[in-house]
Amino acid sequence: MSLYAGVIVDLDLEQTDRVYTYRVPQGMEVAVGQRVRAPFGKRQVEGFVVELSDACAMDPARVRPLSAPLEDYPLLLPQMLELARWMSERYLCTLSAALRLMIPAQLRGGRVGVKQVRIAALAVDRQAAQAALAQRARFPRQVKVLQALMQGPLPVPVLEGDVPGAGAVLRALEKKGLVRVNSQESLRSPFKGPVTRASSDPKLTPQQQAAADQVARAMAQGGGSFLLMGVTGSGKTEVYIRLIRLALKAGKGAIVLVPEIALTPQMVDWFRARFGQGAAVLHSQLSPGERFDEWRRIRRGQARVVVGARSAVFAPVEDLGLIVVDEEHEHTYQSDKRPRYDAREVAQFRCRQEGAALVLGSATPSIATFMRTMPKVRPQNKLELLELTQRVFQRPLPQVEVVDMCRELERGNHSMFSAPLRDGLKQCLERGQQAMLLINRRGYSTFVSCRSCGYVEKCGNCDVSMTYHQAEGVLKCHYCGQTRRPPDKCPQCGSIFIKYFGAGTQRVEEAVKKLLPQARVARMDVDTTRGKDAHQRILSAFGRGETDVLIGTQMIAKGLDFPKVTLVGVVAADMTLNLPDYRAPERTFQLITQVAGRAGRAQYPGRVVIQTYEPQHYAVRLAARQDYRAFYQEEVKVRRRGLYPPFTLMARLLVTAKEAGQARSLAMVLEEALGRFLDQRPERRRLTVQMRALEAPIGRLRGESRWQVFIKLYAKAEAEEILEEMDRLCREQEEREARVELEVNPANMF
Numbered sequence: 001m002s003l004y005a006g007v008i009v010d011l012d013l014e015q016t017d018r019v020y021t022y023r024v025p026q027g028m029e030v031a032v033g034q035r036v037r038a039p040f041g042k043r044q045v046e047g048f049v050v051e052l053s054d055a056c057a058m059d060p061a062r063v064r065p066l067s068a069p070l071e072d073y074p075l076l077l078p079q080m081l082e083l084a085r086w087m088s089e090r091y092l093c094t095l096s097a098a099l100r101l102m103i104p105a106q107l108r109g110g111r112v113g114v115k116q117v118r119i120a121a122l123a124v125d126r127q128a129a130q131a132a133l134a135q136r137a138r139f140p141r142q143v144k145v146l147q148a149l150m151q152g153p154l155p156v157p158v159l160e161g162d163v164p165g166a167g168a169v170l171r172a173l174e175k176k177g178l179v180r181v182n183s184q185e186s187l188r189s190p191f192k193g194p195v196t197r198a199s200s201d202p203k204l205t206p207q208q209q210a211a212a213d214q215v216a217r218a219m220a221q222g223g224g225s226f227l228l229m230g231v232t233g234s235g236k237t238e239v240y241i242r243l244i245r246l247a248l249k250a251g252k253g254a255i256v257l258v259p260e261i262a263l264t265p266q267m268v269d270w271f272r273a274r275f276g277q278g279a280a281v282l283h284s285q286l287s288p289g290e291r292f293d294e295w296r297r298i299r300r301g302q303a304r305v306v307v308g309a310r311s312a313v314f315a316p317v318e319d320l321g322l323i324v325v326d327e328e329h330e331h332t333y334q335s336d337k338r339p340r341y342d343a344r345e346v347a348q349f350r351c352r353q354e355g356a357a358l359v360l361g362s363a364t365p366s367i368a369t370f371m372r373t374m375p376k377v378r379p380q381n382k383l384e385l386l387e388l389t390q391r392v393f394q395r396p397l398p399q400v401e402v403v404d405m406c407r408e409l410e411r412g413n414h415s416m417f418s419a420p421l422r423d424g425l426k427q428c429l430e431r432g433q434q435a436m437l438l439i440n441r442r443g444y445s446t447f448v449s450c451r452s453c454g455y456v457e458k459c460g461n462c463d464v465s466m467t468y469h470q471a472e473g474v475l476k477c478h479y480c481g482q483t484r485r486p487p488d489k490c491p492q493c494g495s496i497f498i499k500y501f502g503a504g505t506q507r508v509e510e511a512v513k514k515l516l517p518q519a520r521v522a523r524m525d526v527d528t529t530r531g532k533d534a535h536q537r538i539l540s541a542f543g544r545g546e547t548d549v550l551i552g553t554q555m556i557a558k559g560l561d562f563p564k565v566t567l568v569g570v571v572a573a574d575m576t577l578n579l580p581d582y583r584a585p586e587r588t589f590q591l592i593t594q595v596a597g598r599a600g601r602a603q604y605p606g607r608v609v610i611q612t613y614e615p616q617h618y619a620v621r622l623a624a625r626q627d628y629r630a631f632y633q634e635e636v637k638v639r640r641r642g643l644y645p646p647f648t649l650m651a652r653l654l655v656t657a658k659e660a661g662q663a664r665s666l667a668m669v670l671e672e673a674l675g676r677f678l679d680q681r682p683e684r685r686r687l688t689v690q691m692r693a694l695e696a697p698i699g700r701l702r703g704e705s706r707w708q709v710f711i712k713l714y715a716k717a718e719a720e721e722i723l724e725e726m727d728r729l730c731r732e733q734e735e736r737e738a739r740v741e742l743e744v745n746p747a748n749m750f
């Protein structure tokens, strides 16, 4: 037995990873990974045991004893500790910040407990129970309870629902020795509502089978990393399910990550239908109790299949055989809070650790991911490409029409809908089929474009569109900070139809109702989806055919499968195309392809109408053809020319403070310090494309001033050293009024 334990204390303010030494008192048993309570100064704190030893470098008299273990088993698997160590290096965070991600938040500080439920069961065998039934015929309620329990044990609350006053009846039966009532831990299940899908696996198509076979071989031989690229409707989910079955058969567990559970209720249904209680669901919309219980079912090995959003990558699955990342291109896999981890990278680490297979799935892989399938990639980064090029049952991909909205305006159509979309909607409803309309308005960013010729105001330095800031009435570049007055007339064609773009879901709803007064319309956006099950309710109603037209933001583009949808309209493709972000073309391509994939998934063929002011843009053109490879080729050229990731790394030190002066002066200090660091190392200086301090694109947010030191580096291994220096600079600034945070390739740059 070890005498001393090294403990990482869970303190929110702790900036370092000091391991504190404690004595393990006689008779207490603790293991690495276990949570403990320990004295710390004058108070008691929680912590994780990270090492055990027989010796102690300190004066033993000064070492204080642990107070108590918090659970009787280690909450953390040993490999999770190793993962946390890797994360603290990779994402420049403390070990305790990484560890905190690995247990349910509610466990910290004991904010959620085990829920107890009383279970009643027969205390005698069937024959004796039969005899008792006859004897007690005078007491109808006792008969009812006994009959119910003869089918199997039941929770007391359930019995009380069936037999009024069952509590008293049970006490009477207990006295006679016929029944036993015990308290048991109740596991709150997040699964609700009836199961709608068939629960047997279909026969795989030859392409699905070939893909599954290849991963299966790797799983048997100690792991591998794959990209499963399948067109929409090609049945990627069935491939995942087959692989999970193989993992389970080999005694292993599996994790399936989805971008956002609320938006993929169908996925959860499928897994529930196929794996029953063997599957657990983890995501942020569960109640704290539900999440805690699901987590424990996984930790105990009762659920070996986990479906969840980003943080489910930390699920305590032992003997992991497989991790699937579905829709791997979604930005939700990158955490927007510290530690800023990427779930795909964490998944990769865990798979390597355990010799498991990693499968990234998408119809539209991110550029960086697809690049990893190229022949010259280093072995440790390499992804093997698996393709599903056909929809199941050889269903055709939908017909995609691109409509030039400038032409529509020329023809005198000032409305939001082009002639093809209007006709499509009418036809679709006449046939009793359903339509989806996508409109992608995002936050507070808008751009300026000409409705006559499609001209968009862009930054001369950065080649991204400028953003209109209503408060100041100016256009700003979100990369370099340049500002400009918005034009009154189009600089290209002189038209006065130049305006700030922005049609919200609400306006689209009004327009549909005006065009088709009899249509039943539902809207899905941040306004209509606030409640806990709001997403599910809107989608289920649409699924049951209670609404004809579903209008929504990006939310409706993801993996939904509604057989009666035959028309999909993208009301304004330009909104994503002109996001102030170098990934705008990629996002546009993904969005159009994904949303088009929602049409014509069953026996009726689908039609897709894309409205745009830039019909010639490669992202629009190639998405209409659903030609991923051609898009990839174009996009890689653009990225290489513009020096954007994955060819470069972009990072910024974001400074926030109450006073603009404080933020500004700290940004200047940081710029100078970073400049000095680079000047001393000419070989590092050469990696730097751009570096400067400036006001952040959104200069004030939530009452605070924001400045940034932006840096763009060639993506070489040595660039890491510069990031580490930036991180060090960040930590140095603790005592100031201003706060600094380092972001590397952030999902946005407001």
Ligand code: ADP
Pocket: 202, 203, 204, 205, 208, 230, 231, 232, 233, 234, 235, 236, 237, 238, 392, 559, 561
């Ligand atoms: P993707 O995610 O690739 O767009 P899905 O996994 O949603 O595709 O599958 C599309 C549809 O095809 C679903 O309704 C699914 O149940 C069905 N499907 C998939 N594979 C098969 C198969 N082998 N046999 C029959 N139906 C299948």
Ligand code: ZN
Pocket: 450, 451, 452, 453, 454, 455, 490, 491, 492, 493, 494, 495
């Ligand atoms: Zn113009």
Ligand code: ZN
Pocket: 459, 460, 461, 462, 463, 477, 478, 479, 480, 481, 482
């Ligand atoms: Zn710029």
